[in-house]
Each structure stands twice: as structure tokens, then as C-alpha cells.
Ligand SMILES: Nc1ncnc2c1ncn2[C@@H]1O[C@H](COP(=O)(O)OP(=O)(O)O)[C@@H](O)[C@H]1O
């Protein structure tokens with residue numbers, strides 16, 4: 001996950017200037033660290049160079065001109081591509097997973113979001129099967145079992161969270177797109 | 179928990195089924211398959227197009243939120259309920275066309291069914307409970323008892339042979355119930371939330387023993403569960419949402435790529 005993708009997601013429905021992107025991010029993801037302005041502008045600069053965003057100078061009667069950013073067609077493709085990729089099922093990736101799910105709901109339609117969640121669930125299940133096998137293997141030591149238990153408990157929590165998100169999808173969709 | 183028998187063959191609401199999956203056959207030969215199954219309890223449409231293929235020796239997890247139709251799907255697959263529309267095939271038999279007597283005989287000879295709890299006869303001892311399905315299929319008493327004792331032993335509860343269900347813990351009675359479901363050496367075990375009433379550790383012990391025993395015997399399992407942890411004992415997962423099956427896609431090439 002990169003800041004660039006999150007910013008592109010925030011530009012999916014409307015053009016914004018840098019300050020708006022920063023405050024929008026901080027409101028949408030209250031659990032994560034607030035973005036620094038420097039981070040926002042550096043990321044926007046990279047996105048411009050890749051052709052994912054366009055910038056336009058807008059005259060401002062009260063002060064200096066402002067730069068407004070918009071998502072290009074290439075940027076939208078990249079965003080949807082990112083949203084279609086599952087996150088590595090690891091117990092420590094809960095936050096990127098939550099961010100991506102919210103982004104999927106925010107930037108894409110419900111079918112894309114549901115599709116992402118279904119595939120993420122499948123990826124989690126696959127990892128959980130491997131861990132369960134390791135745990136049941138005849139040579140597994142107590143510490144192997146405990147380590148597998150730890151990972152399984154966290155992955156299980158992710159899956160339950162995804163399920164709940166899927167159930168709430170209609171409500172969330174209404175909230176995040178307004 | 180659902181109760182079979184309240185079924186009334188109502189006309190099926192069809193409509194579009196955009197996310198219905200065809201459940202591509204598992205590798206190896208298919209033992210049981212459910213095709214476009216529809217089932218309604220009176221006017222309550224519980225299954226709206228379910229597809230499942232169960233491979234020989236495969237452990238297939240059926241997951242989904244509560245009320246999505248998992249138990250109904252299992253009862254249809256096991257021939258307990260007759261689908262309102264669609265087809266259930268076991269080996270070469272179209273069991274959805276058979277009558278209740280034929281299906282009930284098939285269930286006794288080829289299927290084992292394990293529920294969350296409450297399957298044991300409280301007045302009978304563990305060994306009598308486990309021997310019961312054999313006695314019902316005409317096996318002689320002494321032989322049935324010997325087989326029952328061996329199955330209790332496989333589930334590590336041989337010492338409970340003369341105990342009655344009210345004296346057993348949840349985990350113990352579920353092991354006895356599992357022994358009973360497997361004593362006829364069924365081709366397919368249907369298990370509906372088999373560890374749903376147990377705490378984490380005893381649930382895991384029961385699950386791992388069911389899996390071990392089924393792998394040894396080559397028994398296929400249709401494992402109904404709302405829990406991903408339990409589903410992870412399976413080889414494959416089918417998700418049921420609003421009465422429809424959706425095979426979960428594995429997308430491992432794409433996993434973990436970063437832009
Ligand atoms: N015996 C019954 N009579 C009427 N409706 C039922 C009966 N059993 C289940 N249902 C309904 O059918 C739907 C699917 O139920 P079920 O198969 O038990 O789902 P699950 O096992 O996934 O929780 C639910 O809406 C439930 O209320």
C-alpha cells in the first residue's frame with residue numbers, strides 16, 4: 001500500500017487541492033497517523049510524473065493561486081488495479097487491509113469492493129489452511145502450535161471483520177461516498 | 179438449528195443469479211453433486227441456486243453468515259430434504275428423484291450426519307449409542323458392540339463406554355457423536371457446526387480427530403461452519419450468501435504485489 005494509492009482513492013470522486021487531501025485522509029482514517037504536508041506533495045509529485053494525476057492552477061482572489069489535482073484515466077486504471085490485488089494474509093497487516101477495504105468502498109462500486117473482499121477472504125483462508133496443516137503435523141512442537149495459533153487467531157479476526165464489512169457494505173457505501 | 183420435514187414443495191422463485199458459481203469439480207472423482215438446487219420452507223426461500231461438488235476423500239467447507247442457507251444446503255445434499263428444483267446426484271444415483279424410503283436407506287448405509295449437539299440418546303450408554311446405527315442396519319449385537327468400542331477408542335473416549343450422555347462434557351459427547359456418525363464407515367460425513375457448542379481447545383481436538391479419522395478412512399466431509407478457523411481444516415471452501423453458492427477464488431499470483 002502506498003500513500004499515492006490512498007490519495008488517488010480520495011480523488012476518485014472529486015478534484016481536490018493538497019490541503020483538502022490531507023484533511024480528508026485524516027478524517028477517513030482516524031486510526032492512522034495524520035499525513036504530513038510534505039508527504040502529500042511528494043506523493044502528488046510522483047503521481048503527476050507517472051501521469052496518474054493532473055494538476056491545474058486555480059486563481060484565488062484572496063491569496064496565492066492554488067493547485068487542484070484530478071485523477072487521470074491512467075490513474076483510475078492503476079487505482080482499480082491496486083484495489084483488485086489482495087493483501088498478504090499476515091497478522092500484522094490489519095491496518096492496510098482495513099484501509100484498502102475502505103478505499104474499495106470509497107473509490108469503486110459495490111461489485112468491485114465485494115469482489116476484493118471475496119478474494120481477500122480466499123487468500124486468508126488459504127493461509128489459514130497452511131497454518132492448520134502445520135499445527136496438525138506430527139512433528140509440531142508446542143511453540144510451533146502456539147505460533148500457528150497466534151497467526152490463526154489474528155487472521156480469523158480479519159476474516160470476521162471482512163464479513164461484517166460485507167454485511168455493512170450498503171450502509172458504509174452510503175456514508176463514505178457522501 | 180433447522181428441522182427437516184416442514185418442507186412444502188412451493189413453486190420456486192428463479193430470477194437472475196449473477197454471482198452463482200458453477201463450483202468446478204474438485205480434482206479426482208466426484209462423489210456427490212448438487213446442481214442449481216432450490217429449496218423453500220413454505221414461502222421462505224432458503225436456497226436459490228446452490229452448486230456443490232464433493233470429491234472422493236475431500237473435506238469441503240461450506241461457510242457463510244447465519245441464515246444464508248448452509249444447513250438447508252447440507253440437508254438437501256444429504257437427501258434429508260428434497261429440493262424444490264435442481265438435482266442431487268450421489269455417485270450415479272439421482273437421489274433428488276428418489277422417494278423418502280430409498281433416500282433414508284441410502285443415508286443409513288452411505289452417509290453419516292453430525293450436528294452441533296443433542297444427537298445422543300440420553301438413556302443409552304456411549305457404546306450403546308455408537309452401536310445403534312449398526313443395529314438399525316441389521317448388524318448382530320456382539321459385532322456392533324465391538325465396532326462401537328473400537329470407534330470410541332479412535333476418538334480417545336473408550337473409557338466412557340458405559341457412561342451416559344448427561345454425565346459427559348460437551349467435548350466428550352461430541353466425540354461419542356462423531357464415533358456414532360462414522361461407525362457405519364460412511365462414504366460421506368455431513369457435519370453441521372460439529373464444534374459450534376465447544377470451547378476453542380476442545381473444539382480443535384474434536385475437529386482434528388474427525389479430520390484424522392476421515393483421512394485414514396477416505397471419507398469425504400461436507401463441513402458446515404460459520405467459522406474461518408474451522409473451515410481451514412478443509413481442502414476447499416464454498417461460501418453461501420443469501421441461498422446461493424459462490425466458490426471463493428484463489429488469487430495467489432496477485433497476492434502481495436505492491437505498486
Ligand atoms: N424449518 C424451517 N422452517 C422455516 N424456515 C426455515 C427453517 N429452517 C431454516 N429456515 C430459514 O431458511 C433460511 C436458511 O436457513 P439455514 O439453512 O438454517 O441457514 P444457516 O444454516 O446458514 O444458518 C433462513 O432464512 C431460515 O430462517
Ligand SMILES: [Mg+2]
Pocket residue numbers: 179180248249250370
Ligand atoms: Mg445452520
